[in-house]
Amino acid sequence: xxxxxxxxxxxxxxxxxxxxxxxxxxxxxxxxxxxxxxxxxxxxxxxxxxxxxxxxxxxxxxxxxxxxxxxxxxxxxxxxxxxxxxxxxxxxxxxxxxxxxxxxxxxxxxxxxxxxxxxxxxxxxxxxxxxxxxxxxxxxxxxxxxxxxxxxxxxxxxxxxxxxxxxxxxxxxxxxxxxxxxxxxxxxxxxxxxxxxxxxxxxxxxxxxxxxxxxxxxxxxxxxxxxxxxxxxxxxxxxxxxxxxxxxxxxxxxxxxxxxxxxxxxxxxxxxxxxxxxxxxxxxxxxxxxxxxxxxxxxxxxxxxxxxxxxxxxxxxxxxxxxxxxxxxxxx
Amino acid sequence: xxxxxxxxxxxxxxxxxxxxxxxxxxxxxxxxxxxxxxxxxxxxxxxxxxxxxxxxxxxxxxxxxxxxxxxxxxxxxxxxxxxxxxxxxxxxxxxxxxxxxxxxxxxxxxxxxxxxxxxxxxxxxxxxxxxxxxxxxxxxxxxxxxxxxxxxxxxxxxxxxxxxxxxxxxxxxxxxxxxxxxxxxxxxxxxxxxxxxxxxxxxxxxxxxxxxxxxxxxxxxxxxxxxxxxxxxxxxxxxxxxxxxxxxxxxxxxxxxxxxxxxxxxxxxxxxxxxxxxxxxxxxxxxxxxxxxxxxxxxxxxxxxxxxxxxxxxxxxxxxxxxxxxxxxxxxxxxxxxxxxxxxxxxxxxxxxxxxxxxxxxxxxxxxxxxxxxxxx
Ligand SMILES: Cc1ncc(C[n+]2csc(CCOP(=O)(O)OP(=O)(O)O)c2C)c(N)n1
Ligand SMILES: [Mg+2]
Numbered sequence: 001x002x003x004x005x006x007x008x009x010x011x012x013x014x015x016x017x018x019x020x021x022x023x024x025x026x027x028x029x030x031x032x033x034x035x036x037x038x039x040x041x042x043x044x045x046x047x048x049x050x051x052x053x054x055x056x057x058x059x060x061x062x063x064x065x066x067x068x069x070x071x072x073x074x075x076x077x078x079x080x081x082x083x084x085x086x087x088x089x090x091x092x093x094x095x096x097x098x099x100x101x102x103x104x105x106x107x108x109x110x111x112x113x114x115x116x117x118x119x120x121x122x123x124x125x126x127x128x129x130x131x132x133x134x135x136x137x138x139x140x141x142x143x144x145x146x147x148x149x150x151x152x153x154x155x156x157x158x159x160x161x162x163x164x165x166x167x168x169x170x171x172x173x174x175x176x177x178x179x180x181x182x183x184x185x186x187x188x189x190x191x192x193x194x195x196x197x198x199x200x201x202x203x204x205x206x207x208x209x210x211x212x213x214x215x216x217x218x219x220x221x222x223x224x225x226x227x228x229x230x231x232x233x234x235x236x237x238x239x240x241x242x243x244x245x246x247x248x249x250x251x252x253x254x255x256x257x258x259x260x261x262x263x264x265x266x267x268x269x270x271x272x273x274x275x276x277x278x279x280x281x282x283x284x285x286x287x288x289x290x291x292x293x294x295x296x297x298x299x300x301x302x303x304x305x306x307x308x309x310x311x312x313x314x315x316x317x318x319x320x321x322x323x324x325x326x327x328x329x330x331x332x
Numbered sequence: 333x334x335x336x337x338x339x340x341x342x343x344x345x346x347x348x349x350x351x352x353x354x355x356x357x358x359x360x361x362x363x364x365x366x367x368x369x370x371x372x373x374x375x376x377x378x379x380x381x382x383x384x385x386x387x388x389x390x391x392x393x394x395x396x397x398x399x400x401x402x403x404x405x406x407x408x409x410x411x412x413x414x415x416x417x418x419x420x421x422x423x424x425x426x427x428x429x430x431x432x433x434x435x436x437x438x439x440x441x442x443x444x445x446x447x448x449x450x451x452x453x454x455x456x457x458x459x460x461x462x463x464x465x466x467x468x469x470x471x472x473x474x475x476x477x478x479x480x481x482x483x484x485x486x487x488x489x490x491x492x493x494x495x496x497x498x499x500x501x502x503x504x505x506x507x508x509x510x511x512x513x514x515x516x517x518x519x520x521x522x523x524x525x526x527x528x529x530x531x532x533x534x535x536x537x538x539x540x541x542x543x544x545x546x547x548x549x550x551x552x553x554x555x556x557x558x559x560x561x562x563x564x565x566x567x568x569x570x571x572x573x574x575x576x577x578x579x580x581x582x583x584x585x586x587x588x589x590x591x592x593x594x595x596x597x598x599x600x601x602x603x604x605x606x607x608x609x610x611x612x613x614x615x616x617x618x619x620x621x622x623x624x625x626x627x628x629x630x631x632x633x634x635x636x637x638x639x640x641x642x643x644x645x646x647x648x649x650x651x652x653x654x655x656x657x658x659x660x661x662x663x664x665x666x667x668x669x670x671x672x673x674x675x676x677x678x679x680x681x682x683x684x685x686x687x688x689x690x691x692x693x694x695x696x697x698x699x700x701x702x703x704x705x706x707x708x709x
Binding site for chain 2: 037038040041042043045063065066067068069070093094096097132133134135136137265272273295297298299300301302303304305307308309310311312314315321324325328329
């Protein structure tokens, strides 16, 4: 869709960038269809698919019945039959009813058919807390899907990355879970190329170079980490890495950084125990044991159910918790 | 081979009071007494004002997202009135506040819930209901299980579960119906078919002529009622509840109603809904017809209405005061209900409010050592 004046003047939000990627890919590839609850006429509850049905019609931008297993399961069938479905699950908490289809079927078909049957689809899912929502609207379940061989798991934090990664994901031959940090949806704008570009899946991005400590994060927490950097003393040099792709993990970028800094703090919203931070910490000790000057730290959600919004700020890692952990790790 | 009919069934529709407040005398005979109608009308008025109050609180940022019940009160109240308080079990969705209040849930609890405070879900002892259910369609299985327990223990109790038209698309709905039927448990399935599931109209949600007919696949007695007719809703619910209590098994009610407001305060229905359609349903409001009926019977007048409006406003003020007057929950509340007994590692997180360990046990780091587990009765 043509860019609005605001988009031209001030750049794109995360929502705009995803919408633009969907639009351009649907225009380029007639196999691409979007399906999900309220994605058509209503443009999705976050307006990510706004306007698409008007352009591509209700056969390609489809309002489905209220059934996540139905959406996921039929999207698998569509993909197998040569379409490029992009199912949307309205909130990450509602991946629950679709879990079996995604984990036990989408992820395994290539393997169990020895490559004969494949499932090229992108599951779009708003993720994470901080938007004052009711229960099951604020979770961070990325580790569950990263723990599922056969799935690729992405979580862009910026409009630029979102567009490039989504285009890669749609063109990827395997099922991709594309988590969209909903707290960032409209939190800021940035310049995004109008043309076609892709960002390779599996490549982390070094947002700030540094020598004293490596800060690894992804999703909305990237912005809390950025805020934390502003509060640190000037002589502290932190390297900030945004994973962008959670699975497959970009081991190389992390290892190179930690070999240089010798210290690492990992930040994520999901509960600490068996969160993806655990995987990163283990990887670091496997590859850089002799470079480490301090134990790897995790600033994560607590090992509890995500609370309702009166307490969610106390649950979520914020800039203060991140800078505290950074300073303590440096002082170790 | 001769062709014969293997199965045949029909779905009946019940309306007792039409939108002008005129009742079918024959059907009304064993429906509700005028005294009950009068009382429930006033209760409905109170609930409506609370609903509008919640909406305004959200608009002034004193509440989070809220789903209005407006226009669907006859469903909650008619169905709720068929149950025995403290005996029968209510398993709600989120659009039947009145039924929950009627059965002992303090009114400000629902406000707390939508204010992002989980104490609103802490159902008081003796109140037989589950908290509001946000994940669509999941609660019907729990209602079935509760009813099953009643049957196992030979208790004369019934469970009733509420859900929307959209919820019938979820697999869990069908599994609940099948279990309830296969085990013949005393569970009443109450569908508030308000024509919309956010932006998806009922005809697009399913290709079936009625919602009620889905019950036929499970050989469950079913009925479609005018969901804005208090008398019809109550009559259907009462009959099925009594039947279930006597060991007759589950039943299904489709209440045809309408969501007069947006899906929630986060929604804007003008994007997908014809205002003329809404207009037509405004006239079918369950309260309008009850008022007409009561007025015609000489049981209601403008002065009484004014008094009711005043009392409802007063009540709403008190409910808001109760909800807003409560102190913010302690941060430890995040931890205290995860398990009956708190694991040690979680206790450390609770004490230190951090997940980074500094490479030491908290004792070594000079932080409070975890002592006795938190008191979380
Ligand atoms: C499992 C699940 N999927 C999606 C949602 C998001 N959602 C909330 S309400 C709703 C529509 C519900 O429609 P219906 O069952 O008809 O109930 P109504 O809101 O009309 O009362 C949807 C899709 C959810 N809460 N849970
Ligand atoms: Mg509905």
